[in-house]
Amino acid sequence: MAVELVHDFTLLHDDVIDGDALRRHRPAAWSLFGTPAAVLTGDALMVAALSALAQAPAERAGAAVQELVSTLLELVEGQSHDVAFEKAHEVSVADYLAMAVGKTGSLIGCACALGGALAGADTVRVGGLREFGRHLGVAFQCADDILGIWGHTACSGKPVGADLAARKKSLPVVAALTAPGAAAGRLRELYRASHPMEDAEVDLARRLVEDAGGRQAAEGEARRQMAAALRSLSLARPTVDGHRQLHDLACAMTRRAS
Known part of the structure; x- marks a missing residue:
């Protein structure tokens, strides 16, 4: 809760x-x-x-509150980086992933870690759960970024193309902006312009991001983060049924963009 x-x-x-x-x-x-x-x-x-x-029970409440407080600090830091990216001329994929860990990965990691901590699991198992959630959160963010550009408002509940119109540097955009080639160059011109993007320019930006390899890069990163999440889950030594449920939940979260 x-x-x-x-x-x-x-x-x-x-x-x-x-x-x-x-x-x-x-x-x-x-x-x-x-x-x-x-x-x-x-x-x-x-x-x-x-x-x-x-x-929570007194013997575990302190550690649980500290887990949440640490997460709140990461959330604020991640969100501040996300806002700063809007004005930054250059953002690397590594910069973006560090932001995603703080903004999204930390919260899901906290949820997973708290479940273990409040149940009395040892630090190794809690750590495995935390890292499972953190990697899953980044994979989820990758899928969410893809939805924001190529999804459908009826499915996602958010205005598709709004991130491009606002010149936000989501993962597909960051990957495309840092790529070589004519499509990446034209996209950089669009993102450096100061005038509001019209609908036709948003459509153009969407095509340029895909042509420059941004969508492929985001999908690949989502798969890598998912694999890392499942490796971390093994450290938590869940029951067979628990592993199945968490695996299925992770797959459902990262299939949102398909």
Whole structure:
């Protein structure tokens, strides 16, 4: 419950930061109730998350709260890097992946680690669960970035192409911008321009990202992160049924872009 409250807090704030007016087919909170109400509600959810976790059994509550606090710091750092990328002229794939670990991987890693920690698992098994979640989170972010460019609003619940229109540097874009060739060069010109992108330019950017290999690179990174997640899961020594359930959940999360 604590992790879900933190997740909802980040969604409220993300929509404000990004200016996204749509969340899961419905108007974002800030667009209905105003930015101050959305920000304060997010703050309240974060406090409620810490309060809920503090009510765990006394012998485990301290470690659980520390796990969540560390995650909150990573989330803020990851989000700050994501915002900074919008103005940065050059962002490497390595920079992007480090941001994704903080923004998305840390929260899913926290969810997995807390399950083990609150159940009394040893540090090795908790570490395996944490790394499983962190790699899975990055794989999920890769799939989400692909959806943001080539998905469908009816399926994803988010405006497709909005990231390109805002010149956001998602993984397919970062990979394409740093690639050689004419398509990458033309994409760099589009991203360096200061005028608002029109629909035709968004469509052009989408084609250029794919032509420059951005989609292929993001799909490949999602597969690598998924493989790393499953290797980490083995360190947690789950039961056969537990391994199957976590494996199936991981596959479902990373198939969203297909």
